[in-house]
Amino acid sequence: MxxxxxxxxxxxxxxxxxxxxxxxxxxxxxxxxxxxxxxxxxxxxxxxxxxxxxxxxxxxxxxxxxxxxxxxxxxxxxxxxxxxxxxxxxxxxxxxxxxxxxxxxxxxxxxxxxxxxxARTVSADLKKQGAALLPVEEDRWKNCYIKSLNLLSNVMAKQKAQESECHESIYVDEGIVKEGSSSNIFAVINGALYTYPPERDILHGITRDVVIRLAKELGVTVHETKVDVNEYSQADEVFITSTTMEVLPVRAFGETHYPDIRPVTDSLVSAFERYKKQMTGKL
The missing domain is CATH 3.30.470.10 (Aminotransferase class 4, branched-chain amino acid transferase, N-terminal domain)
Structure with a gap:
């Protein structure tokens, strides 16, 4: 085509x-x-x-x-x-x-x-196994909410992920987990959802916003707050979101590995699929 x-x-x-x-x-x-x-x-x-x-x-x-x-x-x-x-x-x-x-x-x-x-799509195997994430040091400018063409840091971070046999790099700023080179990141801790707040220094992802709405509809508590790498290492589940990756489970973040059983993530993947069918309409 x-x-x-x-x-x-x-x-x-x-x-x-x-x-x-x-x-x-x-x-x-x-x-x-x-x-x-x-x-x-x-x-x-x-x-x-x-x-x-x-x-x-x-x-x-x-x-x-x-x-x-x-x-x-x-x-x-x-x-x-x-x-x-x-x-x-x-x-x-x-x-x-x-x-x-x-x-x-x-x-x-x-x-x-x-x-x-x-469209780029995520393979069924990756969706099942979950993605591996590489933590990288934050080195971008302070206005990442602007979807700017200046993406050199993101390019370098994505390349580091590939060279480390990871699917995505995640920016960490003085211990705080922020977002990926082309994704937003969520942690599930004690059944609640945690993600970095929509401030100037991250991209306010469209899929991120959809997932937060869907989580609330499912009765999942959502905290838009700063979470550090230690808390991520103790999380029950982790997933990333983007326009092209949709809702993608995570199997590992750095040295931390997560269980194959992901009830909250799986429920959000299903909710997202239902939402696509309901909301995808002609312009």
Whole structure:
């Protein structure tokens, strides 16, 4: 199935040479992005993703080059062209193309880029066995709630995980467990759910928010609070969440190994599957 690409004002071949050398996303990482999962041809939590994209744009003082209705029409057209039932939509907005200068260009002429491709999925074996996580030292900037293109730390952390035969790296800041390089993390302790609070220094994950809502509906107590590595080592269960990984059980975090029996995690995996079927609708 083909990848579908869009740049600035037209659909293009994904391999076309489209981005100018002085695009600020290319030279500064000056831009924002979103990844939206598509189930059976329908985007999941679409408006939550667009809300976050708009918050990120506002935070970096960058005007968006479209109205939401215009973007929705473009995405619908892209999905129609791609004809990929299980897909990912990658949206990127840069501050535009201008001679290299750190200060904002005048005027700011932001540029939208989009790629629609087959969705990445987690294997059934990994879902059953659970993921291994590697703790890494926090070294990112303090505004991780902005879904910025500046992902070098995340790239390095993910590479460290792969080289350590782990699925994901988890940032730890002075003993406090925060989030993964591309995920949020939860601990189950005495039947209650614990996860880092939605402050400026983590990404406010869309799947994270869904899981918290589902947990409360199931009667599970949720604590959005800072938890240290010692508490994680004593946790009954651990899992991570993201748009592409959904709800993924964890078998090990560093030197700590967790039981194969995961009643809270399993109940949330099932609830998430039910929610997908209920809430995945056309734009």
């Amino acid at each position: 083909p990848h579908i690409a869009y740049y600035k004002d037209s659909f293009i071949d994904v391999n076309d040479r489209a981005i100018p050398i002085q695009d600020r996303a290319h030279q500064f990482g000056d831009g924002i992005y979103e990844v939206i999962r598509v189930y059976e041809g329908n985007p999941f939590e679409y408006h939550a993703h667009l809300d976050r994209l708009e918050r990120s744009a506002e935070a970096i003082r960058m005007p968006l080059p479209f109205q939401r209705e215009e973007l929705t029409a473009l995405i619908n057209e892209g999905l129609k062209r791609a004809a990929i039932p299980e897909a990912e939509i990658y949206l990127q907005v840069s501050r535009g193309n201008s001679p290299r200068n750190h200060a904002f260009p005048k005027p700011q002429e932001s540029i939208l880029a989009m790629v629609i491709k087959e």
